[in-house]
Amino acid sequence: MNDWLKTFLTLSAVLCLISLGALGWLAFETTDAPVQSMAKLEPLPKKKAAEAGDAKAAERMAVEAQAAALAAVGAAYDELQRKLAELNKSPSVVKNELLLRFNSPEALAAFRNRAGLSGIDIVYSDARLKSARVRYRDAAKMAQELRDHAKDYDNIAPNYLAYVPGLPQEPQTDPNNAGGSVPFQSSGLEMINAVGDRSRWGAGVKVAVLDTGVTEHASLTGVKVTHHDIVNDHQSYHGHGTAMTSLIAGRDEANGGVAPQSEILDVRVADSTGTGDTAMVAEGIMWAVDRGAVVINISLGAAGDSSMLRDAVAYAISRGVVVVAAAGNEQANALSYPASYSGVISVAAVDAQGRQAYFSNSGQGLFISAPGVGIVSAYSDGKTVIGSGTSQAAAITSGAISALLSRNYQSQQIPNVLTQNAVRTGAPSTQVGAGILRLP
Known part of the structure; x- marks a missing residue:
């Protein structure tokens, strides 16, 4: 398998898992019922591909796994938008706001630099807490930020009244x-x-x-x-x-x-x-x-x-x-x-x-x-x-x-x-x- 394809496959799978993880956290924060387990894309074992004994078969299997990863990422993106819409119906939270906790002060700083490009307003942030209170105007752009930079987030939660x-x-x-x-x-x-x-x-x-x-x-x-x-x-x-x-x-x-x-x-x-x-x-x-x-x-x-x-x-x-x-x-x-x-x-x-x-x-x-x-x-x-x-x-x-x-x-x-x-x-x-x- 070409090196670029293996790299792309790996990144796609990781992005899928991270996106679903962030989504799971948001679901947990906004519902009373326990979060149901989400299906995770299992990476294709290299041994299985090798045993196929056919380079083209291995390539085909890799492409199929890549497509599955990308489809899962897309599903997570749609689900994030749906969860944001559900969240805004709750009477106990501030509408169109999220509280974001980052993995590091550096990740918070990077978010501060890019947030405005997605129409996300930073109402308050503190590097000591590695957190930001944000207000968004476009749920699709907010969901895209959460998906595209999922590895930067430690916690995604509503702003409760x-x-x-x-x-x-x-x-x-x-x-x-x-x-x-x-x-x-x-x-x-x-x-x-x-x-x-x-x-x-x-x-x-x-x-x-x-x-x-x-x-x-x-x-x-x-x-x-x-x-x-x-x-x-x-x-x-x-x-x-x-x-x-x-x-x-x-x-x-x-x-x-x-x-x-x-x-x-x-x-x-x-x-x-x-x-x-x-x-x-x-x-x-x-x-x-x-x-x-x-x-x-x-x-x-x-x-x-x-x-x-x-x-x-x-x-x-x-x-x-x-x-x-x-x-x-x-x-x-x-x-x-x-x-x-x-x-x-x-x-x-x-x-x-x-x-x-x-x-x-x-x-x-x-x-x-x-x-x-x-x-x-x-x-x-x-x-x-x-x-x-x-x-x-x-x-x-x-x-x-x-x-x-x-x-x-x-x-x-x-x-x-x-x-x-x-x-x-x-x-x-x-x-x-x-x-x-x-x-x-």
């Missing part, structure tokens, strides 16, 4: 949790032992609040806040971010935050409806780490896993940052993302009687619980509100961690300190983690 969690209707019976609903009607400081003079709690500690943005409020007067708007839609701010910030660092005498001397990095990753996406959360994490955050509070979540978000969380943790995330309010037996990730301080909500809140998600890996029913906080337009959610529980926990760090605890000690001092309730760890947050 991330939300400020709402509250479901209180159920009459809920097998997943204890169903607590008694309100605190305060900011819950007594339960976690945040009492006495807290005027210096949080001093020297930067806490990033990845949320809907922080607006001016009387309870935040004197709190140092640095603003960064990733959404940048020029719309009004949802009040959720202001509420979370007040629970961390608010200075209201009656219902202030846990650690009022904390410095806040306000990172807006969700819009006026409380909606963002996992790529913006990942970008916000990297921005916060670069600016010295030692605690990152994420009181929102997504239903789907994202390699970009997972890698950003791991990056932050590897640099000594404590990442705190809300478990979610869906009454589900699984934690939201990023609360699900290893190393994250995932937080469930309890009511004033110490029972798991009726809305609070349960799940393996849940770290701790904190007050989250009937919590008083600041809000936009100068308002003060009473709200409930694992969002509030997470923010209170972030404030407590800021207080501990200002008392000379080290970030690597925080998980053990929280676990050792948590108040056990007798409920399963899947419902309340190690117990209810309590400061030493």
Whole structure:
């Protein structure tokens, strides 16, 4: 067989397998059912060709295998386009966007150089994560990029929407949790032992609040806040971010935050409806780490896993940052993302009687619980509100961690300190983690 033909055959077969592999990943990311095994083109054994004893027969067999390889590549290309079309029908993802993780920073750099030629916009990329958030206008060109450069990709996934969690209707019976609903009607400081003079709690500690943005409020007067708007839609701010910030660092005498001397990095990753996406959360994490955050509070979540978000969380943790995330309010037996990730301080909500809140998600890996029913906080337009959610529980926990760090605890000690001092309730760890947050 001619050398060029053998080379072409080999490259065709490899391209086929890589294309089908990338397609399989995309199918796994966008469906609930397990990915069905795909037929793979088996290269023709050289021994079999030799045994034919006929050079022309061997040549014919090679050409047939080559044709099969090319046909499989074409089928994968068509299937990629179909999967992209299916993906855009999902209500839980950002349409016409993908999150791409590359095998190396060099592969990412090469993609950056060629993306514009295919009408692919790079919304965000970070060489440390070897990842890019892209928006495409032409599904056929996006599929061609994925096929033609499949060897450069380590992961192809959708950009899941991330939300400020709402509250479901209180159920009459809920097998997943204890169903607590008694309100605190305060900011819950007594339960976690945040009492006495807290005027210096949080001093020297930067806490990033990845949320809907922080607006001016009387309870935040004197709190140092640095603003960064990733959404940048020029719309009004949802009040959720202001509420979370007040629970961390608010200075209201009656219902202030846990650690009022904390410095806040306000990172807006969700819009006026409380909606963002996992790529913006990942970008916000990297921005916060670069600016010295030692605690990152994420009181929102997504239903789907994202390699970009997972890698950003791991990056932050590897640099000594404590990442705190809300478990979610869906009454589900699984934690939201990023609360699900290893190393994250995932937080469930309890009511004033110490029972798991009726809305609070349960799940393996849940770290701790904190007050989250009937919590008083600041809000936009100068308002003060009473709200409930694992969002509030997470923010209170972030404030407590800021207080501990200002008392000379080290970030690597925080998980053990929280676990050792948590108040056990007798409920399963899947419902309340190690117990209810309590400061030493």
